[in-house]
Amino acid sequence: MKKMMEQTETDLVNKRLTEETIQRQRQILTRLLEAEKSARERDQDTKREAQAAQNHPPVFPPAFEKYKAAAPSQQTELLRRQQPTLTPYYQQKVSEYFQKSK
Secondary structure: HHHHHHHHHHHHOOOOOOOOHHHHHHHHHHHHHHHHHHHHHHHHOOOOOOOOOOOOOOOOHHHHHHHHHHOOHHHHHHHOOOOOOOOHHHHHHHHHHHHHHH
16 A cells, blocks of 8 residues: 555656546545544454343333224224325225225
8 A cells, every 4th residue: 555655646746647546546545444444443342242132022102002902893993983094095905905894
């Protein structure tokens, strides 16, 4: 990398700005950024440990309780009475579902 930097410096001093010089400068920049990233990662705490996932019961919003407690037939009735805001395509699909379930 030092050789590339010296060559770029020589090109710039001699006012020879070519596509090759620009490409070389991009490579130098990329390598410097990679070196910085690896140094930062090395400096991070090496004592980090993985922890297994824990099973937590699902937490539902309070408004969901009235739907959860209802029997399946009551759930269907709630859906029929309180139509969620859906796009016309999905409204049609829900209507078809209720027609088939009769």
